[in-house]
Amino acid sequence: MVSIYDTEAMDAVRRRNTVQPHRMKLFRNALFKKACGWGEALATLPERAQADFDQSIGFECLEMAERHDSKIDGASKLIFKTPDQHLVESVVLRPKTGRTSICISSQVGCACYCSFCATGKMGFTRNLTAAEILDQVTQANRMVKPEGRTIRNVVFMGMGEPMLNLEHVFGAVSFLKAGPFHNLSGARITVSTVGIPHAMDRFTQEFPDVKLALSLHSARQEVREKLMPQARKYPLDQLRETLVAASARGKVMIEYLMLAGVNDREEDLKALEGYLRGIPVHINIIPFNEYAGSNLRGTPPPERKQFANRLKEAGFDTTLRYSLGSDIAAACGQLVQHKRKEAFA
Ligand code: SF4
Structure with a gap:
């Protein structure tokens, strides 16, 4: 074939x-x-x-095995089965204001083991091919067509670390942008990473117009290491140099998941301000979708809002994000992890 x-x-x-x-x-x-x-x-x-x-x-290499539609907002979680019977997730988001988006996976499982992430608890199985990455977008596009919608934004924030699957992620981004295929502008594609400097450098050279998002989650080295083991390999100082270079072509998105008592205190705010001062960034303050099996708790909404306001007052472009699809386990890896448990029960 x-x-x-x-x-x-x-x-x-x-x-x-x-x-x-x-x-x-x-x-x-x-x-x-x-x-x-x-x-x-x-x-x-x-x-x-x-x-x-x-x-x-x-044409299609994945089978859409399940679809879960949120009853409280416009999110749909899709579970795809690969030809070798692995499960990966995508989430379609239909915000009331804004374009229909999809959050896609780049790997089966993940080798990064971030402590807040359900996918991180599964371990790594294999990279998805470019065709498997693209098929998530193509099938979701067909799914939303009867609603008069088209997928307008693609975000690599599902299962896996895209910068550890460069060959296939590069291939997929090229086809997403290519005129005869999905024909999306680079501004409509975001690739998110835990922060792997050499891969980020390669990515920004290859795709200067595609958005880059850094999952920072803490500007304190010891806290970040606890949350994200990759931080031991790539410390904050090294990451900052990459961030400065990457932001020369446009603002880098900074993802900051707010965890109660972990990264939401005064010292965390001060460290974040100091770390990002002088770099063109846009900070997204993200709520944590709590899930069974994790002892982490999300920062309550009022404190989250206050944290975001303090960043705004300090002069940072900041957006307070709201959780979509909380009733369908829309955070990365939650539903597949649940399915795996069912399969092994
Ligand atoms: S947050 Fe991303 S990089 Fe970290 S374990 Fe989960 S999928 Fe991997």
């Missing part, structure tokens, strides 16, 4: 069926821009070519 993303092999299929390039464009537009089903897309090709395309080309 030829992958739809293997452009050379696809061109060979096109040539042997003497399909004109403009018909290929219609075919790809049907799949990626109009979010049509496979049969509808095939119908855009000359009839004589349809059977060979149908038998030779692999």
